[in-house]
Amino acid sequence: MLYINDMNVYYGSSIHAVKGVSFEVKPGEIVSLIGANGAGKSTILKTVSGLLRSRTGSITFDGKEISGYEAHKIVSMGLAHVPEGRRVFSNLTVEENLEMGAYTLKGNVEEVKKDIFSRFPRLLERRHQIAGTLSGGEQQMLAIGRAMMSRPKLLMLDEPSMGLAPILVEQIFDIIKELHQAGVTILLVEQNARKALEIADRAYVLETGKIVMSGDGKTLSESDDIKKAYLGG
Amino acid sequence: MTTVIGQLINALQLGSIYALVALGYSMVYGIISLLNFAHGDIIMVGAYAAWFIMTSLNSFLPFGAVAAIAVVFSILICTLLGAGIEKVAYAPLRSAPRLSLLITAIGVSYFLENMAQMIFGAGAKSVPNIISIGSFHVGKMTVSWTSAITLIVSVISMAVLTVFVKKTKMGKAMRAVSEDVGTAQLMGINPNKTISLTFAIGSALAGIGSILYCCAYAQASPTMGSMLGLKAFVAAVLGGIGSIPGAVLGGFAIGLAETLVSSVGLSVWKDAIVFAILIIVLIFKPAGILGKKKIEKV
Numbered sequence: 001m002l003y004i005n006d007m008n009v010y011y012g013s014s015i016h017a018v019k020g021v022s023f024e025v026k027p028g029e030i031v032s033l034i035g036a037n038g039a040g041k042s043t044i045l046k047t048v049s050g051l052l053r054s055r056t057g058s059i060t061f062d063g064k065e066i067s068g069y070e071a072h073k074i075v076s077m078g079l080a081h082v083p084e085g086r087r088v089f090s091n092l093t094v095e096e097n098l099e100m101g102a103y104t105l106k107g108n109v110e111e112v113k114k115d116i117f118s119r120f121p122r123l124l125e126r127r128h129q130i131a132g133t134l135s136g137g138e139q140q141m142l143a144i145g146r147a148m149m150s151r152p153k154l155l156m157l158d159e160p161s162m163g164l165a166p167i168l169v170e171q172i173f174d175i176i177k178e179l180h181q182a183g184v185t186i187l188l189v190e191q192n193a194r195k196a197l198e199i200a201d202r203a204y205v206l207e208t209g210k211i212v213m214s215g216d217g218k219t220l221s222e223s224d225d226i227k228k229a230y231l232g233g
Numbered sequence: 234m235t236t237v238i239g240q241l242i243n244a245l246q247l248g249s250i251y252a253l254v255a256l257g258y259s260m261v262y263g264i265i266s267l268l269n270f271a272h273g274d275i276i277m278v279g280a281y282a283a284w285f286i287m288t289s290l291n292s293f294l295p296f297g298a299v300a301a302i303a304v305v306f307s308i309l310i311c312t313l314l315g316a317g318i319e320k321v322a323y324a325p326l327r328s329a330p331r332l333s334l335l336i337t338a339i340g341v342s343y344f345l346e347n348m349a350q351m352i353f354g355a356g357a358k359s360v361p362n363i364i365s366i367g368s369f370h371v372g373k374m375t376v377s378w379t380s381a382i383t384l385i386v387s388v389i390s391m392a393v394l395t396v397f398v399k400k401t402k403m404g405k406a407m408r409a410v411s412e413d414v415g416t417a418q419l420m421g422i423n424p425n426k427t428i429s430l431t432f433a434i435g436s437a438l439a440g441i442g443s444i445l446y447c448c449a450y451a452q453a454s455p456t457m458g459s460m461l462g463l464k465a466f467v468a469a470v471l472g473g474i475g476s477i478p479g480a481v482l483g484g485f486a487i488g489l490a491e492t493l494v495s496s497v498g499l500s501v502w503k504d505a506i507v508f509a510i511l512i513i514v515l516i517f518k519p520a521g522i523l524g525k526k527k528i529e530k531v
Contacts, residue, residue, distance in 0.1 A: 072421050081419045099402070104420075
């Protein structure tokens with residue numbers, strides 16, 4: 001579904017953040033990218049969704065080359081991105097945030113909204129509340145719900161568990177599993193390597209802009225190197 | 234008592250013009266953090282557009298028709314000019330430092346003023362009053378239709394703008410882009426289109442303002458926009474730049490302050506008092522009355 005071939009991303013002229021990364025996400029999979037802070041995980045997602053540009057290579061989504069597309073055109077092709085730090089529109093209400101998620105959707109927005117509200121009853125309770133006043137967990141649900149409003153085929157999540165209490169982390173991962181069961185392909189970026197490997201069909205390990213290891217989630221979580229570096233022994 | 238009410242009506246008339254202009258300043262600042270110093274000069278162009286129609290068509294058509302054409306033409310010119318300036322001068326600088334953008338805005342302002350001076354000459358042109366229907370009485374008071382219509386038109390424009398920004402899809406997208414351009418793009422919102430629309434709307438309001446200004450002062454001159462623009466800028470800052478109700482509130486407050494100073498015989502101080510207000514706001518409440526303090530997270 002998503003093929004990334006030889007991605008090289010620079011910040012300015014000297015910082016080489018992503019160094020020749022290639023990987024793929026097959027339809028129906030959950031793929032995790034794990035790695036430490038600054039490994040280039042978020043940069044990869046931003047490049048896929050068109051906010052940043054790769055100097056080389058190609059990004060193919062659903063059979064189409066999308067590496068030259070502007071960000072606002074990529075969403076309507078079925079690729080949604082939940083950015084790091086949630087980034088809900090804090091001055092808009094919960095409902096308006098969801099409507100923005102459906103900006104490119106042709107067809108019945110109300111129906112999709114109903115579907116999202118039934119999946120996230122908490123958002124229904126707070127639909128008229130200003131998003132900036134929600135708790136961290138609620139904001140993350142809103143960010144995921146908002147991305148789901150565009151009815152994506154592939155959902156990219158950037159650090160959905162960041163800054164959340166353990167019980168909320170469980171909830172968010174349950175939501176990701178549910179969305180996956182409902183047929184959405186998922187590309188997950190996480191620092192919480194244990195949870196990310198547990199949920200993933202396959203995973204890639206990034207270190208300073210390069211993929212250093214890959215494999216299925218279970219194998220990786222049993223590997224000694226991974227245990228030592230990411231799972232605390 | 235009648236003098237007080239009379240002065241109050243003057244204040245409302247002046248204030249609503251400032252408010253219309255301040256809205257454009259505030260909306261543009263809200264969406265690309267630019268103090269568009271060319272905004273006042275758009276009003277000047279609108280005034281010349283009205284003057285041109287009023288003086289060139291009046292011998293062929295009845296007054297009412299000429300006035301109607303002048304209003305539409307002037308608003309249209311302002312809208313196109315505002316959106317055009319954004320495309321030509323500001324859009325190429327989207328990723329440039331904010332200071333470059335600000336300097337460009339000042340450059341555009343000088344360009345428009347000198348262009349007008351070259352075409353129309355440095356002297357003022359007198360613009361026939363478009364709302365030339367005299368006055369009416371409320372009790373013992375005489376109220377000119379110009380004042381009444383200015384206030385009514387401004388209030389309607391602001392109400393329409395508020396509904397647009399709050400309720401429509403494009404309006405919500407505008408708010409989304411002003412809060413977070415990157416995330417708005419991830420929603421599929423085209424930021425360039427949204428920014429153009431913001432300039433167009435702000436400039437259309439300036440166009441309405443230019444017509445109302447001509448009705449009040451009956452003249453157009455190349456530099457008329459600079460002082461008007463600066464005062465509207467003060468109004469926007471006073472209300473809280475980036476805030477729509479703030480711009481309206483600030484506009485009326487500045488109109489009131491200026492009228493008050495003039496009415497007690499200190500009219501030579503009326504410009505000074507406006508800028509004194511700016512200084513006081515910047516010292517004691519830099520975010521303005523309705524503005525939110527922006528906490529920049531690192």
